[in-house]
Amino acid sequence: MGDEAKEPQASGVVTANPSEAGATTTDAPAKKHPKGVILGKDGKPCRPCNSFAAFTSQTKSLKAATKTVSATPGDCPADVETLGRSSWTLLHSIAAIYPTTPTASDQSDIKSFMKLFAKFYPCWSCAEDFQEYIQKKDVRASSRDEFGNWLCDAHNEVNKKLGKPVFDCSKWEERWRTGWKDGRCD
Structure with a gap:
């Protein structure tokens, strides 16, 4: 997932520029999308692939909302951040x-x-990334510990791509199963 918007093409190849080879043209002028907006395979902004702020920047009436709202309201379809966390x-x-x-x-x-x-997975580019990860590193599931660590490693790969901190996988069970040793989850 790069910084540039992805545009689907007839060949299934995704590019950042609809004027590149393989893109189709129409009589309507091409709509410009803000940098970083991921488009769906239909050429429209992909709601589950973008943050609420990026998605609403596409709508003039909601531009003011993007300045004050940083998360999807609870009664709206999930954005990429809410979907990822969930x-x-x-x-x-x-x-x-x-x-x-x-x-x-x-x-x-x-x-x-x-x-x-x-x-x-609803975010098509996230789905493709995860499918590639599974092809490179087959799901390991011969025990709870092995599966938990495999999943933690997969999550850390996504965190690295997004520039987020990685999690210490030796603590996955404490974080997700037993609760922290300091008792704050009790």
């Missing part, structure tokens, strides 16, 4: 209840789930 919470919570000694069926199910999750 998804990671769900995935880490699943890892926290995953069996310590999973059966072959459990392992197969969680691997299938992760692949389907990556396939149907």
Whole structure:
């Protein structure tokens, strides 16, 4: 996920410039999108791929709202930030209840789930990134600890891409399963 808007093309290749080879032209003038806005495969701004501020900057009547609102209101479709936080919470919570000694069926199910999750994730560019990650580093799920660490590593890869701090994966279970040792979760 780069700093430039992505434009889908007929060939399935994504570029930052709709005038590049393969892009189609219409009689209507091309709408300019702010730098960093990710477009859906339909060529329109992708709501789950962008922050609320970036998405609303597309609408003149909501430009004032972007100056004062930094998060999606609770009754609106999720933006990329809300979706990401919620998804990671769900995935880490699943890892926290995953069996310590999973059966072959459990392992197969969680691997299938992760692949389907990556396939149907609402932010298409995030989904493609996660699918690529799974292809490079197959889901590891022979124990709760192994799956929790694999998931933590995957989350840290996203954090690195976004310029966020990485999490100490030796503490994943304390963060997502047992609660912090200082008792603040009790």
